[in-house]
Amino acid sequence: MISTDIGVWIGAILTIFIYSYFITNRQNIAFRIAQTTVVGCALGYIIAIVMAKNVDYLAIGKIAQGNIIYIIPLIIGLMMYGRLVPGYTYLARTPIALIVAVGLGLGARAVFESDVYMQILASSNWLIVGVNPVTAFNSIISLIAVITVIAYFFFTLRPEKVPGIKAIQDTGRLFLMVYFGAKFGATIMTRLTLFLGRAQFLVYDWLGF
Numbered sequence: 001m002i003s004t005d006i007g008v009w010i011g012a013i014l015t016i017f018i019y020s021y022f023i024t025n026r027q028n029i030a031f032r033i034a035q036t037t038v039v040g041c042a043l044g045y046i047i048a049i050v051m052a053k054n055v056d057y058l059a060i061g062k063i064a065q066g067n068i069i070y071i072i073p074l075i076i077g078l079m080m081y082g083r084l085v086p087g088y089t090y091l092a093r094t095p096i097a098l099i100v101a102v103g104l105g106l107g108a109r110a111v112f113e114s115d116v117y118m119q120i121l122a123s124s125n126w127l128i129v130g131v132n133p134v135t136a137f138n139s140i141i142s143l144i145a146v147i148t149v150i151a152y153f154f155f156t157l158r159p160e161k162v163p164g165i166k167a168i169q170d171t172g173r174l175f176l177m178v179y180f181g182a183k184f185g186a187t188i189m190t191r192l193t194l195f196l197g198r199a200q201f202l203v204y205d206w207l208g209f
Contacts, residue, residue, distance in 0.1 A: 001208040012206040014038065015198050148172030 082091030
């Protein structure tokens with residue numbers, strides 16, 4: 001039986017509007033209505049609910065307890081809304097610069113630790129002796145992959161100067177293509193999972209099959 005919940009109907013209509021993009025292969029009026037509705041509701045919720053709670057808990061509540069220093073971040077945060085007032089958009093430059101600078105500083109450290117440092121540690125953990133054959137085989141493959149891929153990006157190692165380097169670099173390129181293919185396949189599977197979730201919502205929750 002088809003659902004009588006107004007919330008389910010709104011979700012179903014917006015879902016159909018979004019997927020209408022694939023029918024016309026361009027942004028039609030239905031797609032734009034759904035897009036602006038979702039983005040507008042999300043921004044409205046963030047400004048009206050999340051920001052209000054954060055200001056009350058992190059700023060006003062702290063100031064009421066005697067922590068006057070919290071007036072500074074409160075003023076900096078309110079300066080963000082200068083972008084909404086004509087003639088005062090310059091006020092938002094300072095908090096935006098602080099957010100970007102702090103975000104880049106914290107993000108650079110996290111990215112280096114996760115994408116460089118931890119990857120080096122994981123790549124150097126080759127267990128070959130005293131382990132089961134599957135683990136030893138995986139370690140050998142990982143060792144070959146790391147060496148050949150690194151050799152592939154050494155552009156100064158030319159085949160005419162280093163005998164046999166072309167075969168090593170070709171092997172590294174093969175490992176790269178396998179990796180990129182696996183990543184692309186995982187991305188497609190993620191998108192299909194999202195699509196199947198919305199399809200199940202339409203079929204089961206909305207139409208009631």
